[in-house]
Amino acid sequence: MPKRIPVAPESTRCSTCMLSELCLPLGMARDDVAKLDELIKERIRIPKGSALFHLGEKTEAVYGIRSGSLKTQLEDASGQIQITSFLLPGEIVGMDGLLDNVHLSHAIALEDSEVCIIRIDEMDELARHLPVLQQQLRRLMSKEIGRSHQLVMALGALRSEQRLAAFLVNLSQRLSALGYSASEFILRMSREEIGNYLGLTLETVSRLFSRFARENLIRVRQREVHILDMHGLQALAGTDCG
Amino acid sequence: MPKRIPVAPESTRCSTCMLSELCLPLGMARDDVAKLDELIKERIRIPKGSALFHLGEKTEAVYGIRSGSLKTQLEDASGQIQITSFLLPGEIVGMDGLLDNVHLSHAIALEDSEVCIIRIDEMDELARHLPVLQQQLRRLMSKEIGRSHQLVMALGALRSEQRLAAFLVNLSQRLSALGYSASEFILRMSREEIGNYLGLTLETVSRLFSRFARENLIRVRQREVHILDMHGLQALAGTDCG
DNA sequence: CGGGCTCTTGAATCACTTCAACGCTGGTGG
DNA sequence: CCACCAGCGTTGAAGTGATTCAAGAGCCCG
Structure with missing residues (x-):
């Protein structure tokens, strides 16, 4: 330490x-x-x-x-x-x-x-x-x-794909507020850490990343994420409906 | 209203x-x-x-x-x-x-x-x-x-039986601090509300109540709960280990 | 004494996990 | 410089815990 x-x-x-x-x-x-x-x-x-x-x-x-x-x-x-x-x-x-x-x-x-x-x-x-x-x-x-209440909502009420979508949208918004790109960023945490945070296994997280990529919502290369369809992700997360 | x-x-x-x-x-x-x-x-x-x-x-x-x-x-x-x-x-x-x-x-x-x-x-x-x-x-x-963080932990890391056990132990402790019995109390919320809180369906909650009763951890009659084996419940919840 | 909730229980289904094997990547030392 | 190794990530197949669907029982209130 x-x-x-x-x-x-x-x-x-x-x-x-x-x-x-x-x-x-x-x-x-x-x-x-x-x-x-x-x-x-x-x-x-x-x-x-x-x-x-x-x-x-x-x-x-x-x-x-x-x-x-x-x-x-x-x-x-x-x-x-x-x-x-x-x-x-x-x-x-x-x-x-x-x-x-x-x-x-x-x-x-x-x-x-x-x-x-x-x-x-x-x-x-x-x-x-x-x-x-x-x-x-x-x-x-x-x-x-x-x-913390939002996280409770994600863990209690959302399914795995919605959780990961919400996670990515949230991260994107926070990075954007800091002046970074909302659509391209590097994850600083491992699949295992994301999984732990979202109440999923690392395998599920990995599969979801692959699936999102297959559906052209994002592009992923290791920890590098490009969001291709923000609207689609938000729809998945259930946080749009404006 | x-x-x-x-x-x-x-x-x-x-x-x-x-x-x-x-x-x-x-x-x-x-x-x-x-x-x-x-x-x-x-x-x-x-x-x-x-x-x-x-x-x-x-x-x-x-x-x-x-x-x-x-x-x-x-x-x-x-x-x-x-x-x-x-x-x-x-x-x-x-x-x-x-x-x-x-x-x-x-x-x-x-x-x-x-x-x-x-x-x-x-x-x-x-x-x-x-x-x-x-x-x-x-x-x-x-x-x-x-x-709220404790609830996140329950939703993210515990299995259904552990969640309900932790819920009952927690409720018991809070009621006890108010001067009520730690082992007998009336639930003021429905199975559906408990399920929603714990990220489970009402059917799962109902089954767990029945199972806990079968295992002599508790006795249940509708919303009336008697805790028979507090130690067993705490062990299930994972909150003991003193 | 219905009638509308809430609760219970069973059977079938499904989402996610577990187990397992393999691939990529980046750092280290021969 | 390349080989090797360890850690991280991907993918498939099998297994399972919880959900869904469905039917019926119990309870409370008018």
Whole structure:
């Protein structure tokens, strides 16, 4: 388990960060975002495959993803694992640990990544003079609840092909919001991880990719995905019907 | 859809409420709980089958359940429904609407129920003089995230019998925390609702109840459940291994 | 005492998993 | 530079857990 590496802070602050439309500052006034510069003073580099935090560790902060991507996963008493999210830049990780300040999940980097540390005690301190900050965290937590509920819906109500279609559409939209192509991207997770996330086996996921390709919905080459028929995918996922 | 009925406030306040160990005041100092009395000034009676709120409605408050029980359910564009929680007294409902102050789910009473209104704007106001209150809501939201993740785990990683066993154990524990019997209780939801929640059909749920009864894990008569072998159920659910 | 739910149970079917074999790819060392 | 190996991905065939379809029983309410 490689260690966390603090990063010199001079480089980038919230006020100058490209992600400030999405991350903690989401929807905040320009002046208020500038005040976040005194909150976000440290970052951490996480090498691919290593953990930002583990289940059971003390929660002292939540983290805004600056670059790279992570997964979070639960682990039960028998060692069974369930991935509960794949996280992209601008998204916040660690909010499940704020009940008793103990992490309930593992957060693991899918590639070399960097996260900004948002210390909870310092955030409370700053929030005295910047009440909007509490509302901000509240909104982000509400977003996380909604995201998790969507996953419950996928697992409880959708069939395998719909789950994978919804997964691809969702990923595409999030990457698009970051300024990347909505139709061409590289998956940072394995078939097995996708399967675990969607409650399927890796074989089923693989077969579905092949089938989607056969039906000209997508083109796949290993982890490289081209979406050819976004409308068709959305129809499959059941998330269109506008 | 019967309307909401405000209830005279003189009756009960947080400071005298039986549920103050569980609800919003969870873990707060006695003096601080007393200050909540100026926040919780209204309650709502919700008749069985009617809604506390609907998807798409504006979110101005979250609600602490005072008596009865509710379900929350998502509904997608095609009308497909997924129940995401069953809520008991002392639990908070409506926190998924705090992203854009629009509810993302329906909340429907499973029996005649009563909820306390926690207006968000008034809570923010009170929190200026009572900072612990923000932390309180944050903890409750974190709890909701954890709860939803547990459901994801059940849907993604457990087989039908494990899901139902986990469901029963969980319900038993929550009822027990409210002072009710852990081994005998009445289900307030139908087989179909349980099935929807657990990603199963009502027939599968019914068969599992019969099988659990045959294996002397429980006794069932309609919605009346006696747990005969809690340890066996926990083993099935995979949540023991202590 | 119907009549409409909810629940139970059985038989047939199906979606997904399991088991198994093979292919691709990228890194390593001879 | 190529051979080799390990990990990841693909594909097929057999198996199975849960669903679907269907019929009937039990229960509650007017």
